[in-house]
Amino acid sequence: MPTTDAPQPRRLLRDDVYDTILGAILDGTLEPGEILHDEELMTWLGSSRTPIREALNRLAEEDVVELVPHRHTRVAPVNVAAINEGLFVTGAIHEHVARSNSADLTDDQIAELGRQLSRVDEAVNGDDLAALGQAIREYFLVVVRASPNSVLRTKAETMSLQLVRFLTPRENLRTPQQALEFLRAITAALEDRDGERAGDLIHELHATTRSNFLEFYR
Incomplete structure (x- = not known):
């Protein structure tokens, strides 16, 4: 305390x-x-x-x-099974939306991704893990809100906060700089409306996060 x-x-x-x-x-x-x-x-x-x-x-x-x-x-204590399942489901939603809806992203949504990416950058440079976790959450919520599927949007929003503690890059997951580079690449792909590239990057980010999370808590 x-x-x-x-x-x-x-x-x-x-x-x-x-x-x-x-x-x-x-x-x-x-x-x-x-x-x-x-x-x-x-x-x-x-x-x-x-x-x-x-x-x-x-x-x-x-x-x-x-x-x-x-x-x-x-x-809330660490529930490894529940968090692993949540990471899998949330990652699948992020990847699905990127692949399916990137072509429908508006200029305003792309601009909002850029603003959230700037927040991530500021948090990394300021070594502020709390702000970083929140910024990463908001970044992916911008992606999810591009989906017309309200069930996916609601599921991602309700799950993301409890997971953000473990998506926040730490020694056991990814370094802040690595996470920032991934989000920069994802943003560039979405700006090009390249859903396949963005989906591949999101899949890799979440898969590595899950693997490192399970390794750390094994």
Whole structure:
């Protein structure tokens, strides 16, 4: 649990609390399985209990935090089988959309991919893993939203947040610079409306991520 020399000012709203806790989970400051105590969170965040509980409830709905009434609140532990399955399904969705819908990408969607790629670049250069994980998630959500299939879009959006902790490049997966180079190549392929090339790159990125993830947690 992060500590401070003195309580921070009570300046965080519910969404700010959510973003801060999520960021700490994504960058590994709060580790899988770590117990989250309200009092410690209140001291760390400089916030009252209510916005913290609201943020934790939201994170629990997204399967990032585990709430067990009258027992504990903790960062969701690593469920290797579930995460491996989620990585496979999410990767398949990303690849399918790239192959099937790249020709239909609008100029605005291509521009949005460029903006998200810039966010990834900034996070890499700033060594900000939390921002990097979020930027990678938003990048692929732009790709998925190009699909007219609402079921695929919804599935990818609901799964991606709980997986982003393990898609965020770390020593056990890919280095940030390697991930950035992959996304640059994917963006270039999508700009050319080359769905096959983009699909191949996405497939390789996800396959390697899954392989390294399983190797790390074996």
